Amino acid sequence: MKRQIIALGGGGYLYGDHEEDPGKLNEYIVSQANKEHPKICFISTPQADKEVYINRFTQAFSKLGCEVSVLTLFPPNPTNMKEHLLAQDIVYVCCGNTKNALALWREWGLDSMLKEAYEAGVIMTGISAGCLCWHDSGVTDSIPGQYVNLPCMGFVEYSACPHYNVPKRRLAYQSMIKEGTLPAGYGLDEHTAIHYVNEVPELFLSQKPNMGIEKVESNKVTVLSTQQI
Numbered sequence: 455m456k457r458q459i460i461a462l463g464g465g466g467y468l469y470g471d472h473e474e475d476p477g478k479l480n481e482y483i484v485s486q487a488n489k490e491h492p493k494i495c496f497i498s499t500p501q502a503d504k505e506v507y508i509n510r511f512t513q514a515f516s517k518l519g520c521e522v523s524v525l526t527l528f529p530p531n532p533t534n535m536k537e538h539l540l541a542q543d544i545v546y547v548c549c550g551n552t553k554n555a556l557a558l559w560r561e562w563g564l565d566s567m568l569k570e571a572y573e574a575g576v577i578m579t580g581i582s583a584g585c586l587c588w589h590d591s592g593v594t595d596s597i598p599g600q601y602v603n604l605p606c607m608g609f610v611e612y613s614a615c616p617h618y619n620v621p622k623r624r625l626a627y628q629s630m631i632k633e634g635t636l637p638a639g640y641g642l643d644e645h646t647a648i649h650y651v652n653e654v655p656e657l658f659l660s661q662k663p664n665m666g667i668e669k670v671e672s673n674k675v676t677v678l679s680t681q682q683i
Contacts, residue, residue: 458486458577459609459650461585463616463642463667464549477514478661478683479647483544483579484518486649492543494520499558500550500583503528507548520544527558535564539571547584553596553604555583565607572609582616588650589614591636593627601626603635610653613639619665631670638671646680659683 460483484492496511498504503526512522525531525538539545545568547555559565572578578588586592587606592614594604601623615627618641630636640648640655643665649657658667660680669676 455573455575457572457575457650457652459572459588459648460486460577460579461588461614461616461642461648461650462579462581463585463618463644463646463665464582465644465662465665479645479659480514481518482647482659482683483546483577484515484520486577487543489543491519491521493541494522494544494546495539495542496522496524496546496548497580497584498524498548498550499527499555500548500552502550502554507550511546511548515546527562527564530562535562536567536570539567539576540574542571542576544577544579545571547578547580547587549580549582549584551596552583552586552594552606556587556604556606559607569607569609578609585616585642585647586614589639592616592639593623593630593636595623603630610650611637612655613637615639615641615670617642617644618668619643628670628675632672634672638669640678641668641670643667657681 498507501507515522588609589606590608591605613636618624645662645665646667647659648655658678658680667678
């Protein structure tokens with residue numbers, strides 16, 4: 455079974471930037487389902503299921519021909535969450551507070567449900583928090599004013615840093631890897647994405663020419679070649 459994660463570094467309509475709505479990266483995500491009307495489930499836990507984000511997502515992905523559903527924990531979704539996730543083509547996680555989202559998912563067993571859906575071939579994707587969550591660990595500002603190491607779900611063995619073009623975040627990520635508190639991984643600028651296939655990074659994407667991705671290791675930083683879309 456082909457397993458796919460498309461991790462987006464940030465930017466776009468979820469932050470109120472509509473200039474590229476629905477956006478080339480979102481179009482790319484939908485295309486990977488290879489269906490005319492793919493089923494896509496939006497998980498907005500990192501934003502405490504705020505209606506504004508749900509509405510933006512529904513509007514954007516409906517325009518792309520998707521059959522949109524939303525899995526909420528504020529209040530808890532009354533449907534069978536596991537059954538619903540397994541019936542999807544794509545699961546898309548919102549931006550927001552990664553630490554809070556992971557804590558709630560673990561409490562509800564949603565992390566295990568997501569892993570089962572992933573292994574069954576459902577495409578996992580998301581922006582910012584929805585980028586970081588699939589990785590082994592990474593840098594987060596979920597605690598205001600701090601950049602800290604956050605253990606995540608570990609679907610892929612690498613660490614990650616969304617919003618890598620923010621200088622203080624970039625420095626914090628590189629320092630943690632150099633010190634050995636984070637494994638090697640990828641720094642993703644706004645408007646970029648990594649497409650993992652079977653836990654291997656297969657493609658690096660960017661929808662803005664001045665935004666890129668770097669592989670960060672303890673002894674070196676490598677600027678990666680991205681495909682412009």
